[in-house]
Amino acid sequence: MKLISAFVFLLLIGFSEFQLVKYKNYIVIKAFPNSTRELKILNSLRSSLKNLVDFWSSPTHTLTPIIFSVNPSSRRHVLRFLKQQNLNATVLTNNLQEWIDREARYVKSRLQAFAGRDESINFETxxxxxxxxxxxxxxxxxxxxxxxxxxxxxxxxxxxxxxxxxxxxxxxxxxxxxxxxxxxxxxxxxxxxxxxxxxxxxxxxxxxxxxxxxxxxxxxxxxxxxxxxxxxxxxxxxxxxVPNDFFGFCRxxxxxxxxxxxxxxxxxxxxxxxxxxxxxxxxxxxxxxxxxxxxxxxxxxxxxxxxxxxxxxxxxxxxxxxxxxxxxxxxxxxxxxxxxxxxxxxxxxxxxxxxxxxxxxxxxxxxxxxxxxxxxxxxxxxxxxxxxxxxxxxxxxxxxxxxxxxxxxxxxxxxxxxx
Ligand SMILES: [Zn+2]
CATH class of the missing domain: 3.40.630.10 (Zn peptidases)
Incomplete structure (x- = not known):
């Protein structure tokens, strides 16, 4: 299958180095709640910090890993809170942006390598x-x-x-x-x-x-x-x-x-x-x-x-x-x-x-x-x-x-x- 050339392709898409929204120093935490009390703790964290935390999966089940990212401004507070509550939690990365950049570099290199090749779709990217x-x-x-x-x-x-x-x-x-x-x-x-x-x-x-x-x-x-x-x-x-208000502040x-x-x-x-x-x-x-x-x-x-x-x-x-x-x-x-x-x-x-x-x-x-x-x-x-x-x-x-x-x-x- 003939795919578009690398040159055209790079014009078409953007990669993280051009992305407007950066996640520098956002931490990603994996928590492992052992009890309903610990689920409640995670849910209270979620509702109290609202837009400063982003739960990638919902704290609804015990013994299931829960991943969430934390804005750098709340990082110290969240880590201290989890420690005080004795909740089993690991920091997966101290800088979410590094994950984004690493993925972008890899995807970019795979797409460049396959651009213009006359073969099947590349499912490695x-x-x-x-x-x-x-x-x-x-x-x-x-x-x-x-x-x-x-x-x-x-x-x-x-x-x-x-x-x-x-x-x-x-x-x-x-x-x-x-x-x-x-x-x-x-x-x-x-x-x-x-x-x-x-x-x-x-x-x-x-x-x-x-x-x-x-x-x-x-x-x-x-x-x-x-x-x-x-x-x-x-x-x-x-x-x-879609813009949700006149100024498009929240979309x-x-x-x-x-x-x-x-x-x-x-x-x-x-x-x-x-x-x-x-x-x-x-x-x-x-x-x-x-x-x-x-x-x-x-x-x-x-x-x-x-x-x-x-x-x-x-x-x-x-x-x-x-x-x-x-x-x-x-x-x-x-x-x-x-x-x-x-x-x-x-x-x-x-x-x-x-x-x-x-x-x-x-x-x-x-x-x-x-x-x-x-x-x-x-x-x-x-x-x-x-x-x-x-x-x-x-x-x-x-x-x-x-x-x-x-x-x-x-x-x-x-x-x-x-x-
Ligand atoms: Zn979904």
Whole structure:
């Protein structure tokens, strides 16, 4: 596959040395809460320091590593507090910016090495949005008999939101499997995983049987503006980039809180500067509208399985997120999830936990899969947190993209072959 030249490519993307938002001397802490008392301590730290700490995973379970970064101004206070509370915590780095720079240098060198080569997509690196567009177009040109792509919406910054439809006999009306990746900008392994799966479906003849049975709809980057911003300006960005006020002081809506089920009630913030800001109203955002409209364009009862792909923590989750009640087809979810995590473990020995969102992580209203479940739009829908369990967090090294995608794909197949 011919990729764009290194020169054009370097003009297109930015790297951390040009990024406006720096994380110099931000520390990253891994805490390991042993009791509910310690979970409470972490939650109180989170609410009292608000924008001075950024929890990459939520303190909801004991014996699960919790990673968070701390603004340099609060660093001494936080470390002293954790020590006083006798909480098991390790400083992973004293300078988050070093992680960002190291990743940028590595990604840059891999992309330069592969630029212009006429070969498969390089899964040993992450790809910027412009390059994903190029890959998508060249895959479509090369495998035109079984893939088409369409623009399902435009973002606030006028970028395209793409969906690929991969199907060996597109004229037959087959059950649909949908994957939504990259709705949270900084979770880079998610779009990389969607790309790997599309490549697998197109190139690997052993997947042909699946393509006879299902039509795969893949949204590789559900939040293009946020993704681009996480490459060019702020590596830790999560939301989209819509201005929330006249001056654009606080930007962005958490798209996975903007869907129309129990909108902004639990586990979502009405405050526009917050990372989990739900937006002004349900489906206020172009990205959530695009996903909604694409789902609604599929013939009723044809959508069999939907996968919302996130990172990190290694969780395989199902509805509900907004309430503790079990889904009506809870037993089906339980059976399919067990099959999925068993299949995952067989690939690279990785363990994923499974259960409903509200049980596994936290209550979160307005998420994609609750909306699908509540409106009977898909037979089953899952939200997956890919690797890892909190060692690298959002900075999953590129050599782990392939194993992460391979095991996730095994989980997806275990589900769709048993619906
Ligand atoms: Zn996410």
């Amino acid at each position: 992450y790809h910027p949005y412009e390059m994903i567009e190029t890959i998508l177009k060249s895959q479509t040109a090369k495998f035109s008999a079984k893939v088409i792509y369409s623009t399902i919406g435009k973002t606030y910054e006028n970028r395209n939101i793409y969906a690929m439809v991969i199907d060996e006999n597109p004229n037959e009306s087959k059950p649909v499997v949908m994957l939504e990746c990259g709705i949270h900008a900084r979770e880079w392994v998610s779009p990389a995983t969607c790309l790997w799966i599309s490549n697998q479906l197109l190139k690997n003849s052993s997947e042909s049987e699946l393509l006879q049975k299902f039509s795969f709809h893949i949204i590789p980057v559900a939040n293009p503006d946020g993704y681009v911003y996480s490459w060019r300006t702020n590596r830790m960005w999560r939301k989209n980039r 962005g809506v958490d798209l996975n809180r903007n869907f129309g089920t129990n909108f902004c009630k639990t586990g979502a913030s009405p405050i526009s500067c917050d990372n989990s800001y739900c937006g002004k109203k349900a489906f206020s955002e172009k990205e959530s509208q695009a996903i909604r409209d694409h789902v609604l364009s599929i013939k009723k009862s044809k959508l069999k399985a939907f996968f919302s792909v996130h990172s990190f923590s290694q969780f395989w989750m199902y509805p509900y997120g907004y309430k503790d009640d079990l889904a009506q087809n809870h037993e089906q979810y339980n059976t399919l999830s067990k099959l999925a995590v068993d299949a995952i473990r067989k690939v690279h020995e990785e363990q994923y936990q499974y259960g409903s969102i509200s049980k596994i992580i936290y209550k979160a209203s307005g998420n994609t899969i609750d909306w699908l479940q509540e409106n009977n739009l898909s037979e089953v829908s899952f939200a997956i947190e890919l690797r890892d369990k909190g060692y690298y967090g959002f900075f999953l090294p590129p050599h782990l993209i392939r194993p992460t995608a391979e095991e996730f794909w095994a989980g997806v197949k275990a589900v769709i072959q048993n619906i």
